[in-house]
Amino acid sequence: MKVLRLRSLLVLAACGAPVAVHAQGFQLNEIGSCAVARGQAVTASPCKDPSVIYWNPAAAASLEGWSIYAGLAAVSVSGGFTADTSRRFSPDQVPVDFPPHVFINYGSKDNRWAAGLGVYVPYGLTSQWGSTFPGRFEALKASLTSVYFQPNFAYRIAPNWEIGGGPVIGYSQVQLRQSLDLAQQFALPDLTFGQLGVAAQTEFARAKLSGSGTAVGFNVGIHGALGPDWDVGARYLSKLDFHYDNADATFSQVLTNLVLSAGNPLGLPAGTPIDGILSGQFAPGQPLSAQKVSTRITHPAQFQAGLGYSGIVNTRIEGDFEWTQFSSFNELPLTFSGPASGQDRTLLEDYQNSWSIRVGAEHAFPVGIKGRLGFTYVRSPAPDVSVTPLLPDMDRRNYTAGIGVPLSPRYTLDAAYLHVDTSGRRGRILERASPDQTALDLNSGFYTLDANVFSLSIRANF
Numbered sequence: 530m531k532v533l534r535l536r537s538l539l540v541l542a543a544c545g546a547p548v549a550v551h552a553q554g555f556q557l558n559e560i561g562s563c564a565v566a567r568g569q570a571v572t573a574s575p576c577k578d579p580s581v582i583y584w585n586p587a588a589a590a591s592l593e594g595w596s597i598y599a600g601l602a603a604v605s606v607s608g609g610f611t612a613d614t615s616r617r618f619s620p621d622q623v624p625v626d627f628p629p630h631v632f633i634n635y636g637s638k639d640n641r642w643a644a645g646l647g648v649y650v651p652y653g654l655t656s657q658w659g660s661t662f663p664g665r666f667e668a669l670k671a672s673l674t675s676v677y678f679q680p681n682f683a684y685r686i687a688p689n690w691e692i693g694g695g696p697v698i699g700y701s702q703v704q705l706r707q708s709l710d711l712a713q714q715f716a717l718p719d720l721t722f723g724q725l726g727v728a729a730q731t732e733f734a735r736a737k738l739s740g741s742g743t744a745v746g747f748n749v750g751i752h753g754a755l756g757p758d759w760d761v762g763a764r765y766l767s768k769l770d771f772h773y774d775n776a777d778a779t780f781s782q783v784l785t786n787l788v789l790s791a792g793n794p795l796g797l798p799a800g801t802p803i804d805g806i807l808s809g810q811f812a813p814g815q816p817l818s819a820q821k822v823s824t825r826i827t828h829p830a831q832f833q834a835g836l837g838y839s840g841i842v843n844t845r846i847e848g849d850f851e852w853t854q855f856s857s858f859n860e861l862p863l864t865f866s867g868p869a870s871g872q873d874r875t876l877l878e879d880y881q882n883s884w885s886i887r888v889g890a891e892h893a894f895p896v897g898i899k900g901r902l903g904f905t906y907v908r909s910p911a912p913d914v915s916v917t918p919l920l921p922d923m924d925r926r927n928y929t930a931g932i933g934v935p936l937s938p939r940y941t942l943d944a945a946y947l948h949v950d951t952s953g954r955r956g957r958i959l960e961r962a963s964p965d966q967t968a969l970d971l972n973s974g975f976y977t978l979d980a981n982v983f984s985l986s987i988r989a990n991f
Contacts, residue, residue, distance in 0.1 A: 558905075559602035559947070560584070560630050560649045562986035566931025566945035567889030568903020570849040572762035574837030574891075575752070578943075578988045579632035582647035582681045584833075585762045586693035587752040589643040590683035592636040600943070600986030601629040604654065608921070608978035610958070612663060619662045626654055630986070640685060643693070647679040651766070652701075652828050656919055663730060664958030665708040668918040675701040675771070675828060679748055687753075694749030699769045699828065702741045703776070709734040711785060711803075720794055722803075732783050733807055734817060740776025744769035744828070758840035768830040768857055773823060775866075780817040782808060820867030830854040835887075843894075849887040855880040855910035883910035889929070899933035901945070909954075913968035916956030921976035923954035931984075941988040949980035 558564075561580030564571045575581045578598040581588040604627070609620040634645030655672040658665055676699070683693030711733035712723035723729060750764035784804050791799035797806075810817045835849035858880040889903035904927065911922040931945030957971040 557628055557651055557653055559604065559628055559982055559984055560651065561598065561632075562600055562602075562931060562943035562945040562984040563901065563933060565602070565947055565982070565984045566901035566903060566929050566943070567847070567891055568887045568905045568927065568929045569851070570835055570847040570887040570889035570903060570905075572750070572764055572833050572847075572849055573752070573760045573835035574839065574845045574847045575762065578941075578986075579634035579645055579647070580630065580649075580986075582632050582634065582645050582679060582695075583630075583649050583651070583748065583766075585750040585752050585764045586679075586681050586695065586748055587683050587691040587750040587764075588762065589634050589645055589681060589693055590636060590685045590691040591640060591752075592634050592643060593638060593640055594636060595991040596634050596636075597989045597991075598632045598986055599630065600984065601627050602982050602984040603627055604980060604982050606978070606980045608976065610662070610664065610918070610921070610956075610974050610976050612974045614973070617663075619659060619664075622657045622659055623655055624657065628653065634681075642685065643681075643683045645681045647677075647681060649677055649679075650675065651677055651831075656921075658918060662918070664918040665732075666710045666713075666730065667707070667958050667960060668705075669708055669735070670704075670706040671919050672704045673701065675699055677769075681748075690751070690753035692749075692751050694747060697746045697748050697766070697769065699744045699746065699771065700741070701744070701771045701773075701826075701828075703739065703773060705736075705738040707736045708732045708783075709736060709780075711807075716795060725793065726790065727785075727787065727803075731785055731787070733785050733804075734780050734782055734811075736778065736780050738776055738778045738822065740773040740822075742771035742773045742826075744771045758838055760837040760839070761835070762837075763832070763834040766831040768854060769828045771826050771828060773826065775821045775823060777819065778822050779819045780811055782811055814868060816868045818868055820865065822866070823864045827857040829857050844890065844892045846890045847888070849889075851885045851887060853883045853910065856882045858910075878915055879912055880910045880915065881912060884908050897935045901929075901931045901933070903927075903929035905929070913955070914957070914961060914966070914971060916954055916968075916972070916976060918958060921954065921956050921978060923951045923976065923978060926950045939990050943984075943986045943988065945982075945984040947980075947982040947984070949978070949982070951978050953977040 558569045563576035572585045575588040605625050606623040611618045628650040630649045632647045636643035652675040653673045657670045678698045681695040685691045711731040712727045712729045746767035746769040748766045752762040787803040789801045833851040837847040839845045885907040887905045891901045907925040909922045909924050929947045934942045955972045956976045
């Protein structure tokens with residue numbers, strides 16, 4: 530007897546990228562506390578800190594001398610899934626995550642040029658569910674961390690215009706965990722355990738996968754003034770194609786304590802433990818032994834442009850439009866080696882390009898403290914049929930606020946708070962096996978989501 534079906538593992542391996550749960554798609558925007566507090570509307574009237582290396586590489590030319598900007602965000606997510614039939618609510622169990630950022634920049638004394646380095650996390654985060662979640666056979670836990678390293682050079686090409694940019698080197702790690710359903714596995718080539726009477730969602734194993742990949746791209750920007758009160762800016766971060774080659778896939782058995790009935794098609798005595806039959810499938814060389822899997826995931830390109838106004842005393846206001854090329858996350862090819870070799874396939878995602886509208890304001894008070902507010906509306910890239918436990922993505926409304934407090938002539942503390950509000954969205958907990966399957970066919974419940982983000986950064990000037 531041989532267990533032939535490995536579809537659950539295939540889904541797990543393919544969907545490792547889209548696991549962020551509070552930003553559009555799996556994109557993160559918590560890069561710099563000043564930028565977060567202003568609703569990420571900072572390409573035209575940028576924050577006066579080295580995080581501009583990410584937000585608009587050209588604006589680094591306006592920073593004089595040595596400056597360092599470092600910090601992190603604490604991301605707390607809550608939400609869950611309510612099944613249509615049982616009305617049972619399954620809360621998510623996402624741990625608090627802490628994406629960091631570090632930037633260093635040197636600007637010439639005449640503000641003619643600047644050079645620096647940025648280290649930031651533009652894509653990533655985690656989804657996690659409880660051991661009784663009905664969608665655990667699609668996803669139990671998934672985490673993605675993608676760190677970008679960006680050397681940057683900026684140059685002032687005219688009195689009021691700057692250009693800048695640099696290469697981006699990305700490093701990405703993915704870790705995944707998923708339950709396997711015995712009812713879907715084959716006891717014989719044409720007979721599943723479900724047909725033998727095993728109930729659906731009978732967990733008999735858990736799959737784990739971990740892998741890493743690298744990729745190269747670039748980030749460029751332009752920044753300028755249209756007059757004494759108006760600024761404009763734009764940036765473009767290219768897509769990065771990550772190849773997760775030779776990722777490790779391992780399996781551990783979960784006891785079912787089931788036995789075969791009399792007269793079973795396997796020809797085994799009544800009362801034979803099914804767990805004993807299955808245990809051989811985890812031996813070396815068998816379908817559920819340790820093996821390798823490779824996939825390719827594109828981190829999408831980003832474009833953002835904005836217009837800033839500073840004609841109000843001690844106040845800056847900005848509006849930005851941001852576009853992310855999530856259509857590049859369309860399908861995922863999978864290549865297996867080892868016992869699953871020859872079962873290569875392509876999974877469907879069909880993501881669409883997403884966009885967001887961002888507005889923000891900053892006011893400088895006489896005591897030196899700066900107050901900041903912002904709002905962002907984010908359009909989800911996930912079609913109705915691709916709302917899953919790995920990424921129950923939905924349109925978001927982000928409300929932000931923060932302050933900048935000078936600690937000394939050289940040091941400044943920036944703090945920000947961001948609240949993510951959504952209306953929820955219907956989604957599925959099963960794999961989409963065919964492009965003919967629609968959201969009407971697969972969606973079986975309602976996902977909810979909100980999040981709170983606290984961000985702290987320290988700026989030092991030398």
